[in-house]
Amino acid sequence: MDLTDTIELPTPATAADTVPVAGGLSIFDPVFLGIDEFGHPAYLPMIYRNILIGGEPGAGKSSLLNTIVGHAALCPDVRLCLLDGKQVELGLWKDAADVFVGPDMDHAIRTLRRVQTVMDNRYSFLLARRRRKIGPNDLFGQILVACDEIAYFSATAGDKKDQDLFAALLRDIVARGRAVGIIVAAATQRPSSDIIPPSLRDLFAWRFAGRCTNDVSSDIVLGHGWYARGFSSNSIDPNNQGEGYLIAEGGIPNRVKAAYMTDADIIRVADYATWTRRRSGLAAPAAKVAA
Amino acid sequence: MSKSSQRSPFGWSNRGGQVTVIEAPVARSHRRRAIISFWVTLGVVGLLAATVASYYLHPILGALLGVVLGAVLGAVVFALIAAWPVLRVFWHWLPEIVLGLAVVYGWTTLMQSTPLWGSLLIVALVVGVPAAIKPIRLRVMAWVWCLIVRHRLRLCFAAFIATNRHGSLPLILPAKPTPAGERVWVWLRPGLSLRDLEQDGQVQKLAVACWANEVRVMRANRKYAALIRLDITRREPLAHTIVSPLPDYVPTDIPANAPTSPGMPPVGLDLPDVPDQPATASTDAPRQRKPRNNTTNTTSPNGFDPSDYA
Numbered sequence: 001m002d003l004t005d006t007i008e009l010p011t012p013a014t015a016a017d018t019v020p021v022a023g024g025l026s027i028f029d030p031v032f033l034g035i036d037e038f039g040h041p042a043y044l045p046m047i048y049r050n051i052l053i054g055g056e057p058g059a060g061k062s063s064l065l066n067t068i069v070g071h072a073a074l075c076p077d078v079r080l081c082l083l084d085g086k087q088v089e090l091g092l093w094k095d096a097a098d099v100f101v102g103p104d105m106d107h108a109i110r111t112l113r114r115v116q117t118v119m120d121n122r123y124s125f126l127l128a129r130r131r132r133k134i135g136p137n138d139l140f141g142q143i144l145v146a147c148d149e150i151a152y153f154s155a156t157a158g159d160k161k162d163q164d165l166f167a168a169l170l171r172d173i174v175a176r177g178r179a180v181g182i183i184v185a186a187a188t189q190r191p192s193s194d195i196i197p198p199s200l201r202d203l204f205a206w207r208f209a210g211r212c213t214n215d216v217s218s219d220i221v222l223g224h225g226w227y228a229r230g231f232s233s234n235s236i237d238p239n240n241q242g243e244g245y246l247i248a249e250g251g252i253p254n255r256v257k258a259a260y261m262t263d264a265d266i267i268r269v270a271d272y273a274t275w276t277r278r279r280s281g282l283a284a285p286a287a288k289v290a291a
Numbered sequence: 292m293s294k295s296s297q298r299s300p301f302g303w304s305n306r307g308g309q310v311t312v313i314e315a316p317v318a319r320s321h322r323r324r325a326i327i328s329f330w331v332t333l334g335v336v337g338l339l340a341a342t343v344a345s346y347y348l349h350p351i352l353g354a355l356l357g358v359v360l361g362a363v364l365g366a367v368v369f370a371l372i373a374a375w376p377v378l379r380v381f382w383h384w385l386p387e388i389v390l391g392l393a394v395v396y397g398w399t400t401l402m403q404s405t406p407l408w409g410s411l412l413i414v415a416l417v418v419g420v421p422a423a424i425k426p427i428r429l430r431v432m433a434w435v436w437c438l439i440v441r442h443r444l445r446l447c448f449a450a451f452i453a454t455n456r457h458g459s460l461p462l463i464l465p466a467k468p469t470p471a472g473e474r475v476w477v478w479l480r481p482g483l484s485l486r487d488l489e490q491d492g493q494v495q496k497l498a499v500a501c502w503a504n505e506v507r508v509m510r511a512n513r514k515y516a517a518l519i520r521l522d523i524t525r526r527e528p529l530a531h532t533i534v535s536p537l538p539d540y541v542p543t544d545i546p547a548n549a550p551t552s553p554g555m556p557p558v559g560l561d562l563p564d565v566p567d568q569p570a571t572a573s574t575d576a577p578r579q580r581k582p583r584n585n586t587t588n589t590t591s592p593n594g595f596d597p598s599d600y601a
């Protein structure tokens with residue numbers, strides 16, 4: 001038996017005749033992010049990747065995070081794990097998510113611990129099968145850990161010990177989660193060293209810098225040295241929310257305008273995702289996990 | 292700078308001193324290069340031609356012929372190199388010169404082949420139609436900007452980007468219009484690197500000189516460090532809202548029984564409803580507060596924190 005083969009997901013067999021496969025999207029497809037300066041669509045492959053989103057308040061960070069979460073919600077085998085200290089930014093996905101963490105430090109740490117355990121188990125499993133990473137239609141799906149306003153958990157709520165623990169857990173998940181399909185998308189206003197440890201910030205391969213209040217902030221999000229080459233998200237028009245520099249494939253910041261979902265759009269997609277997930281048994285009702 | 296160093300046989304020992312006048316050394320090195328080229332061409336071509344000619348002629352005649360040929364070719368090369376500063380200007384303005392010639396010759400041939408009203412009509416059409424149709428006009432303007440930008444960049448390189456000792460400027464390769472402005476490729480000469488363009492304020496100066504909004508520089512090629520790309524932006528192509536296509540994945544006939552979490556009574560939504568509790572050192576209190584992360588207490592006025600780059 002060829003153990004390196006991917007293993008079919010068992011769930012569709014039971015409920016396939018009534019449940020439309022959610023959107024037919026896959027997290028292995030790149031996420032449509034918006035358009036770039038040339039009018040070309042900008043796609044962001046999220047599988048095996050992590051993204052850090054920065055920018056001043058009102059730069060469009062939460063909207064971008066919603067786009068990524070929306071794509072994942074329409075993927076039939078991606079579980080959502082949402083952390084949002086502000087509740088309303090990702091709250092519309094609450095019912096479609098497996099875990100929704102509001103302004104509750106304890107819950108956030110418990111959730112990250114769970115994700116960490118899943119990650120360890122998955123690696124043990126892969127090792128037992130002599131494999132190194134997961135593929136599409138694998139035995140287990142992917143997990144999107146989306147965190148809006150990391151600063152709330154890593155610098156504001158709880159005590160110093162909890163904040164450090166949160167940062168350490170998140171760093172571990174960002175560092176090791178890629179190969180087993182655990183994807184982290186995190187947004188914060190200014191990821192300086194007093195908000196999140198630089199060791200955590202530097203692990204994010206992909207960056208999106210919405211408008212920043214100064215050139216240094218832009219460099220903190222994108223990485224040191226881009227301002228000197230003329231890439232500063234401080235020059236973005238403050239009234240043009242959703243525009244920013246994206247570092248993805250190619251490694252050079254690309255000016256993009258993020259696609260926008262209105263609240264009605266989000267609710268429509270979220271309701272549909274919730275419905276398909278309940279029917280296919282993927283999503284546990286969010287109320288159950290709140291302790 | 293001492294006299295002796297100026298008269299050094301290679302003419303480049305003045306690197307220790309400050310060369311404020313760039314013209315004199317550049318012209319001198321130019322003349323020297325032309326002379327050297329003359330002698331090298333004379334030697335190589337003369338020898339080759341002499342060898343070949345000796346097969347057919349008497350060796351002495353062959354050698355003479357070789358020397359004459361070498362001298363003629365050497366003189367041509369000398370003239371080309373000596374005239375290069377002038378030729379270069381023609382080369383830089385070649386698109387404009389060709390365009391100008393085309394206009395003049397086109398106009399005269401038109402005048403000769405059609406009556407005046409016909410020529411005027413054709414000119415009005417050729418000029419008026421692109422000017423009236425917006426996409427064509429924008430396209431033409433974009434190409435005009437490409438021409439302008441290449442001249443402006445050359446000016447910048449000569450004015451404030453450090454050149455090497457020979458005074459040779461980066462080679463400005465073709466430019467291409469982009470929706471935001473122009474994209475220009477540049478080949479850096481020895482003595483320059485991307486670092487020189489990344490120095491503080493350099494791209495801002497470029498933007499000013501190019502009458503642009505922003506200039507961004509980056510490497511254009513993974514193989515050649517000398518090939519760089521400048522993105523010059525003068526327009527804002529990203530002002531429109533992009534509608535996300537995700538709702539299109541939702542079929543129109545989903546059931547309306549939208550699942551919602553149980554509602555929450557409107558309690559504690561205003562200040563009087565929330566009791567005034569004693570503040571403690573431990574951070575239990577923020578659970579009541581609306582969580583906002585305004586904790587970006589910057590350490591220095593301009594927000595620069597060295598530990599961010601640690």
Ligand SMILES: Nc1ncnc2c1ncn2[C@@H]1O[C@H](COP(=O)(O)OP(=O)(O)O)[C@@H](O)[C@H]1O
Pocket residue numbers: 055056057058059060061062063064210241242243257258259260532533
């Ligand atoms: N891509 C976008 N296109 C158009 N408008 C946007 C876009 N992103 C955000 N906006 C507008 O900006 C507002 C603030 O965006 P938000 O994502 O909440 O910012 P942040 O989370 O960075 O504070 C939104 O309410 C929306 O009106």
Ligand SMILES: [Mg+2]
Pocket residue numbers: 058061062089148
């Ligand atoms: Mg937000």
